[in-house]
Amino acid sequence: MREIITRWKKPLGALVWSFAAGCTGDTLPITVELLTPSDGVEVLGTSVQVRLAAEGIEIAPAAELRPGAAHHHLFIDRDVAVWGAAIPAEPGILHLGAGQTEHMVTGLEPGEHRIIAVLGDNLHVPLQPPVADTVRFTVRN
Numbered sequence: 001m002r003e004i005i006t007r008w009k010k011p012l013g014a015l016v017w018s019f020a021a022g023c024t025g026d027t028l029p030i031t032v033e034l035l036t037p038s039d040g041v042e043v044l045g046t047s048v049q050v051r052l053a054a055e056g057i058e059i060a061p062a063a064e065l066r067p068g069a070a071h072h073h074l075f076i077d078r079d080v081a082v083w084g085a086a087i088p089a090e091p092g093i094l095h096l097g098a099g100q101t102e103h104m105v106t107g108l109e110p111g112e113h114r115i116i117a118v119l120g121d122n123l124h125v126p127l128q129p130p131v132a133d134t135v136r137f138t139v140r141n
Helices: 010-020
Strands: 007-009 027-038 043-044 048-053 069-076 093-096 102-105 111-120 132-140
Touching: 027 111, 027 132, 048 069, 048 111, 069 102, 093 102
Parallel strands: 043 132
Antiparallel strands: 007 027, 027 048, 048 102, 069 093, 069 111, 111 132
16 A cells, blocks of 8 residues: 655745735645655566656755755655654665655665655755655565
8 A cells, every 4th residue: 555645835826815815725735756666566686766756846955955845865664763853864764865856776685675755855854744655566586
């Protein structure tokens, strides 16, 4: 089963209109999606190409400190330990801090694997509320 966590964001025009009109206005979702690998797929070999997409937010390098931007983090066979703290640089956690939307994950052992994609801000803190997507796949030799 695929787990997707979505955050909602007001477009600037709707936000301004909401204050002026005294209403809540429409909202746009902020989403992240693992395009590849597909959930439930079998992968041959020890590597898998990860492709990501995000909507409702700009994907930018962490060093650029752009308001309203985020970058991708990949948790390979790991849980997201703390949603409100900076994502650590540890084995099994990949920071795509240059704004990448693709990454080749290598060195996978045969068996079942899970990748959780999480959007984080320039300080590597997951967006609040969290925005994430999860896929599970199997590696075969």
